[in-house]
Amino acid sequence: MPDALVLEGIHHGYGEAEVLHGVSLTAAGGAITCLLGPSGCGKSTLLRLAAGLEAPAAGTIRIEGELVAGEGVAVPPERRGVGLLFQDAALFPHLTVADNIGFGLRGQPAAERARRIEALLGLARLGSLRDSYPHLLSGGEQQRVALARALAPQPRVLLLDEPFSGLDTQLRHGVRGEMVAILRTVRTAVVLVTHDPEEALLLADHIALMRAGRIVQSGTPAALYRQPADPFVAAFFGGVNRIEARVCGASVPSPLGPLSAQGIASGTPVACLIREEAMTLHAGPVNGEAGPHAIVQSARLLGGASLVDLLTHPSRGVPRHLQARVPGFGVPPPGAEVWIEVDPRLVHVFPATA
Amino acid sequence: MSLALQMPAPGTRLAVLLAAVVAAPLGVIFVLALTPTDGLWQHLAATVLAEYLGNTLLLAAGVGAATIVIGTGCAWLVAMCDFPGRRWLDWALVLPLAMPAYVLAYAYTDLLQFTGPLQGLLRSLTGWRWGDYWFPPIHSPGGAILVLSLAFYPYVYVLARTAFLDQSICALEVGRTLGCSAWGAFLRIALPLARPAIAAGAGFAVMETLADFGAVRYFEVPTFTTGIYRAWFAYGSPAAAAQLASLLLLAVFAVLLVERVSRGRRRYAHTSSRYRDLRPVPLHGIRAVAATLACGLPPALGLAIPAAALAAMALRSGEPLAAARLAVLVSDTVQLGAVVSLATCGVAILAVYAVRRTRGGVAPGLMRAALLGYATPGVVIAVGVLIAVGMLDSAIDATSRQLLGISTGLVLGGTLAAVAYGCAVRFLAVAYNPLDAGLARIRPSLADTARTLGATAGGVLARVHIPLLRGSLLSALLLVFVEVLKELPATMMLRPFNFDTLAVEAFQLATTERLDAAAVPALIIVAVGLLPVLLLCRMIRASRPGARNA
Numbered sequence: 048m049p050d051a052l053v054l055e056g057i058h059h060g061y062g063e064a065e066v067l068h069g070v071s072l073t074a075a076g077g078a079i080t081c082l083l084g085p086s087g088c089g090k091s092t093l094l095r096l097a098a099g100l101e102a103p104a105a106g107t108i109r110i111e112g113e114l115v116a117g118e119g120v121a122v123p124p125e126r127r128g129v130g131l132l133f134q135d136a137a138l139f140p141h142l143t144v145a146d147n148i149g150f151g152l153r154g155q156p157a158a159e160r161a162r163r164i165e166a167l168l169g170l171a172r173l174g175s176l177r178d179s180y181p182h183l184l185s186g187g188e189q190q191r192v193a194l195a196r197a198l199a200p201q202p203r204v205l206l207l208d209e210p211f212s213g214l215d216t217q218l219r220h221g222v223r224g225e226m227v228a229i230l231r232t233v234r235t236a237v238v239l240v241t242h243d244p245e246e247a248l249l250l251a252d253h254i255a256l257m258r259a260g261r262i263v264q265s266g267t268p269a270a271l272y273r274q275p276a277d278p279f280v281a282a283f284f285g286g287v288n289r290i291e292a293r294v295c296g297a298s299v300p301s302p303l304g305p306l307s308a309q310g311i312a313s314g315t316p317v318a319c320l321i322r323e324e325a326m327t328l329h330a331g332p333v334n335g336e337a338g339p340h341a342i343v344q345s346a347r348l349l350g351g352a353s354l355v356d357l358l359t360h361p362s363r364g365v366p367r368h369l370q371a372r373v374p375g376f377g378v379p380p381p382g383a384e385v386w387i388e389v390d391p392r393l394v395h396v397f398p399a400t401a
Numbered sequence: 402m403s404l405a406l407q408m409p410a411p412g413t414r415l416a417v418l419l420a421a422v423v424a425a426p427l428g429v430i431f432v433l434a435l436t437p438t439d440g441l442w443q444h445l446a447a448t449v450l451a452e453y454l455g456n457t458l459l460l461a462a463g464v465g466a467a468t469i470v471i472g473t474g475c476a477w478l479v480a481m482c483d484f485p486g487r488r489w490l491d492w493a494l495v496l497p498l499a500m501p502a503y504v505l506a507y508a509y510t511d512l513l514q515f516t517g518p519l520q521g522l523l524r525s526l527t528g529w530r531w532g533d534y535w536f537p538p539i540h541s542p543g544g545a546i547l548v549l550s551l552a553f554y555p556y557v558y559v560l561a562r563t564a565f566l567d568q569s570i571c572a573l574e575v576g577r578t579l580g581c582s583a584w585g586a587f588l589r590i591a592l593p594l595a596r597p598a599i600a601a602g603a604g605f606a607v608m609e610t611l612a613d614f615g616a617v618r619y620f621e622v623p624t625f626t627t628g629i630y631r632a633w634f635a636y637g638s639p640a641a642a643a644q645l646a647s648l649l650l651l652a653v654f655a656v657l658l659v660e661r662v663s664r665g666r667r668r669y670a671h672t673s674s675r676y677r678d679l680r681p682v683p684l685h686g687i688r689a690v691a692a693t694l695a696c697g698l699p700p701a702l703g704l705a706i707p708a709a710a711l712a713a714m715a716l717r718s719g720e721p722l723a724a725a726r727l728a729v730l731v732s733d734t735v736q737l738g739a740v741v742s743l744a745t746c747g748v749a750i751l752a753v754y755a756v757r758r759t760r761g762g763v764a765p766g767l768m769r770a771a772l773l774g775y776a777t778p779g780v781v782i783a784v785g786v787l788i789a790v791g792m793l794d795s796a797i798d799a800t801s802r803q804l805l806g807i808s809t810g811l812v813l814g815g816t817l818a819a820v821a822y823g824c825a826v827r828f829l830a831v832a833y834n835p836l837d838a839g840l841a842r843i844r845p846s847l848a849d850t851a852r853t854l855g856a857t858a859g860g861v862l863a864r865v866h867i868p869l870l871r872g873s874l875l876s877a878l879l880l881v882f883v884e885v886l887k888e889l890p891a892t893m894m895l896r897p898f899n900f901d902t903l904a905v906e907a908f909q910l911a912t913t914e915r916l917d918a919a920a921v922p923a924l925i926i927v928a929v930g931l932l933p934v935l936l937l938c939r940m941i942r943a944s945r946p947g948a949r950n951a
Binding site: 095099100123124125126127129130135137140141150151153154187193195196199200202206221247250 | 846847849850851852853854855856859860864865868869919
């Protein structure tokens with residue numbers, strides 16, 4: 048069976064400015080693919096192209112193997128079999144919940160239609176709101192109706208455009224859980240656009256990270272976190288300490304001691320990105336007296352973890368500011384001297400660019 | 402390229418076509434005005450131009466000043482103070498919008514003429530007789546300023562009132578805490594903030610003044626509009642009519658420009674999305690009475706008293722309009738109103754869509770040009786349509802004679818189609834603006850979602866947009882209908898032979914010294930005209946910031 052959605056070599060722009068420069072993306076059936084990236088990188092545009100709301104300037108789009116855009120073909124959105132969910136639920140204000148869900152079921156026998164609406168009302172736990180009008184619903188309920196409405200015609204691909212960013216933090220967590228549970232039961236192919244890396248890590252089977260109209264890296268969440276392709280990817284999934292230096296032999300000298308050059312040739316200027324969570328703090332020396340150590344400047348509790356501001360010890364050269372994210376409460380007080388252990392798996396070294 | 406930019410043809414072509422059809426009468430006037438005619442300009446300049454210009458400027462200045470004072474003053478009192486009757490007066494102040502200026506002119510002529518009740522009272526009190534005393538003549542530029550100001554001050558009132566209410570929490574309370582007195586806050590904060598709105602309202606009033614035909618013609622104050630009418634009908638000179646019309650149009654566009662610029666700057670009033678009910682300052686004693694009187698006088702003079710005068714005229718009319726004649730008038734008027742409002746709303750919804758589909762490009766600019774019809778005086782549109790339709794008719798005639806050897810004569814001139822065309826050109830904006838605003842309130846994601854759920858472009862219109870636009874569509878139909886009902890010069894000049902609307906009949910009766918008989922059609926116009934005004938009152942109340950529009 049062909050992949051649910053395949054975009055190849057997509058170029059697109061508004062007027063003179065090109066916003067997508069040759070993007071290729073594949074979304075597999077039954078999986079959640081996340082299009083992740085900062086605002087304005089072109090990810091929502093890509094979604095609109097997939098839905099058929101706009102036509103690409105170049106490139107092809109296939110849905111379950113069928114060519115829907117490019118090579119002279121332009122299948123209109125209503126004949127693509129895609130579902131689309133916006134940040135604002137975009138419910139039709141003049142229709143009840145049930146009629147909203149049934150909007151896409153035109154042309155089916157009434158009994159079949161009613162049965163399908165009932166099934167979706169049940170799936171989205173909306174049975175009691177059947178005859179309500181959208182303005183009476185909470186934000187989470189509106190999103191559930193929008194999801195049920197998008198699923199009703201059994202789309203081949205479901206496209207979600209930042210569906211949770213309109214909700215406040217507390218609500219978002221619950222709605223996200225509910226919606227993912229629904230999506231996992233229907234097992235349709237899902238493409239989710241988001242700018243929130245945490246959300247992508249939480250929901251995605253596959254992430255495509257975009258920047259300025261290009262896909263920078265694409266892979267499983269673990270791959271993007273563990274083997275980032277460049278400093279942008281590394282920094283996108285959380286705070287990093289950036290140290291610039293020059294490779295010396297097989298290692299890079301740093302205030303945290305020598306770091307592995309990860310195969311980069313000696314003499315190359317590099318940027319070392321050390322994740323905040325790569326550092327473990329100890330009250331005493333770990334690797335002998337020469338081990339890196341620092342003085343705690345301040346520490347802030349963030350709930351599950353604490354963020355510690357450190358200044359490297361003057362005995363290690365010019366003091367340097369570092370940030371470490373450590374679990375729990377056992378945080379040393381300001382002024383305390385700590386010894387730092389670095390997890391080499393969470394250090395990423397890249398040749399310095401310009 | 403977006404889909405819309407890739408296939409701009411249907412939207413742009415349609416928008417260009419609509420704009421061309423609507424702009425044709427104006428274009429014809431400018432072309433004709435620029436065609437050299439030996440000595441006509443000099444002749445006009447030497448004879449009538451100075452008088453037209455002087456009167457028109459006098460009226461514009463007088464009405465502009467009077468509407469600003471009445472409209473702003475009442476808006477401030479109603480928005481910021483509490484006094485007996487405030488709730489009533491709040492919307493009663495809008496009602497004179499239902500009164501066409503020419504109807505006010507008839508009523509005040511009756512009230513203030515020598516045989517009228519006021520002068521009669523004066524004579525019975527003093528014992529004076531004719532020639533013993535001087536009484537201000539209503540048939541004068543001053544009288545015209547009075548009735549036009551009473552008819553048009555609500556434009557300033559409505560916009561100023563909204564401006565005052567909008568700024569309530571943002572600025573005024575802060576101003577008070579910074580040491581302004583209530584009066585100081587008005588002068589230093591509220592008035593400057595509301596100034597763009599007030600200027601826009603006064604701009605409307607002045608544009609309507611420039612466009613007025615009925616009142617000034619009845620009062621025999623020669624202005625550009627009456628001059629154009631006379632040039633066309635009395636002197637039979639299309640060239641002179643076009644010359645005068647183009648001058649008037651330039652003046653109207655200048656005012657329009659001022660209004661647009663003012664409106665563009667109106668944005669700065671909103672800095673906070675929060676809204677709290679304004680606590681009006683309670684007035685007591687003589688000040689409360691003065692406030693009630695000040696706000697009660699404009700609706701009394703603009704609607705209640707003239708309506709009562711018309712009713713009295715209708716009752717005492719020795720020669721009442723025959724019921725059969727009235728039925729014909731109502732039928733003709735309703736027929737015209739229905740045809741024009743349906744056609745105009747149909748064209749408007751097409752135009753709104755055509756412009757939306759094109760997203761940028763030339764179409765929106767063209768459409769804005771086409772919407773200028775509303776700012777164009779009815780007389781000017783009538784002259785433009787007469788010329789354009791005349792040209793079209795002779796072209797059809799010539800073609801037909803060449804091809805078939807048959808002379809078609811006038812196909813369009815003097816038909817209902819010509820009136821409907823003129824009215825549609827004039828009132829396209831009346832239908833376009835509520836529909837455009839209605840569509841703008843519908844989020845684009847609704848249409849996108851509907852498309853992905855299997856609706857075609859037409860299906861989106863039928864299943865999503867039309868149901869959601871129903872309110873806007875109904876009010877657009879009503880607004881156009883009432884405008885057609887009130888319209889005087891365009892219908893009078895374009896109507897087919899023996900086709901009379903209520904407004905035309907009332908005008909003809911009034912100008913042929915049968916003022917009492919004009920009262921019944923005038924009253925019908927006012928009664929129907931109140932409908933959209935009441936609708937406006939409701940919209941104003943619903944549009945309070947923070948109020949929920951369910």
